[in-house]
Amino acid sequence: MGDHTLGIDTDSFPKIKDAKIDILGVGSLNSIKNYPFFIDVIKKVVEKRPDLNVEIIGSGNESSKIRSLIKSHNLNEHITLTGELSRDNVLQKMSMSKILLHTSKYESFGYVFSEALYSGMRIVSFDVGVSQKLPEWKVCNSEESFVANCLNLLSNENPERKRVLLYDTDFTLKAYLTLYHE
Template sequence: MADRKTFIILTPGFPVNEADTSCLPSIQVFVKNLQKERPLLNIVIISFQYPFIAKKYKWHNIQVIGLGGSNKGKINRLWVWMQVWQTLKTLNRQNHVIGILSLWLGECALIGKKFGRRYGVKHYTWLLGQDAKKNNRYKYLMNTLPEELIAISDAVAKTFYESYGIQIPSVIPIGMDGSLFRTMQSERTIDIMGAGSLIPLKKYDLFIDVVRAVKSKLGSINVVLCGEGPERDHLYELIDQYGLQNDINVAGEVSHGSALLLMQQTKVFLHTSSYEGFSTVCSEALRAGAYVISFCKPMRKDFNHWTIVSSTEEMAEHAIQILKDESLDHSPVCTYSIHDTVREVLNLFEV
């Protein structure tokens, strides 16, 4: 039906099925709530690289077109781009495409912007983190206008301005979906928790340093670290070296729901990443009633129960203070609502 209003999201990756909850959980929450807010809108996801096989499928009744690029070489990437372009042409011919949203200032934004300009379709790029830094080659491949950009946080907008001298006017964080959290009170049996990909950027070696310092002051503690990645073996070596085998449980990759449940049992959530756009896990931990300590400050405003520090020593000191306090208030703190996120994005597209 050519008059059917269709909204297209371009992304490097998307869950392979509904059970794949650990793949871009914040994007999953956004898409689900976009569908709730506009149930008559035809939402189509085009995923460039992941899943690693080309296929079309339904995800919570939303059409997903996976090209299966698998992050292979230049020739394969060009082939994927050609397939995306042809897919966009078909969708535009068969539907009334009212907008294209590209996730990250990368290959999705390059194709989305060029297609939008060619066929008169409104297009926005959502900068979500690393893409705001200097030497983003895709930035130089496209004439990016400020009004076509969305930043996930004040910090991302600031980094992009420092990198390219362009001020992004729209800052839209991805908010929380309160329905994902258990309403019943959870016993806080986990002293310290961390969650994320075990990659160098996340600095989980510092996480272990902080745990070591906290243990030296408080004795035995219960720590859970969720995630998978190339740093896993190195982290195990550090845990063994410091004799923390009985204190730190490296839980591996867990489902999104399981991670939220663990947060609701946590007193202190540590985020040691050296750079973040707006770490959704920090917002989730706050919403789960945990206290958050991090190095990165995503927004100019402050949030209750979220402390920004500048060193591992300071992080350990704050964690010790919190864990010693027997009268902690574990009331949930909501940074932003996902309903507001969806409405702000839709307002940009005038939907």
């Protein structure tokens, strides 16, 4: 039986594979997720990394707008829109990806963060959800810092991709008990 940690069943995660995807975006294609900013960051990263391979998983009411931005920035050969995938397929993609680029300006807890870290990914995001300054997680506040952190993480060609468990069961239980007794 796997460890269930804040909704994460560690047994459901595939083995970490060779990273074929440099940068992955996961989430609904809507205004909250801020994908126009994501595409601006990718455009600048591609200037230094012309071989960049990016995938965006998700669907939503901004699909056509995002597709148009990708085309207008000449990023069709760099960014693949996969559409919506099952959770198992998302975890498969994460297991073969280097960086989760999360450009949303708002996130509640953000299970995607725990899933990405446990999949061996690095994260580049705003200070949202449960963001933490970790070696594997770069918290940014400007487009320049997003671009710089993506390039920096990509420049280490063979980083050890290891699982990071954001919160273990003991932490979670203590947090709930503290809330309960307040």
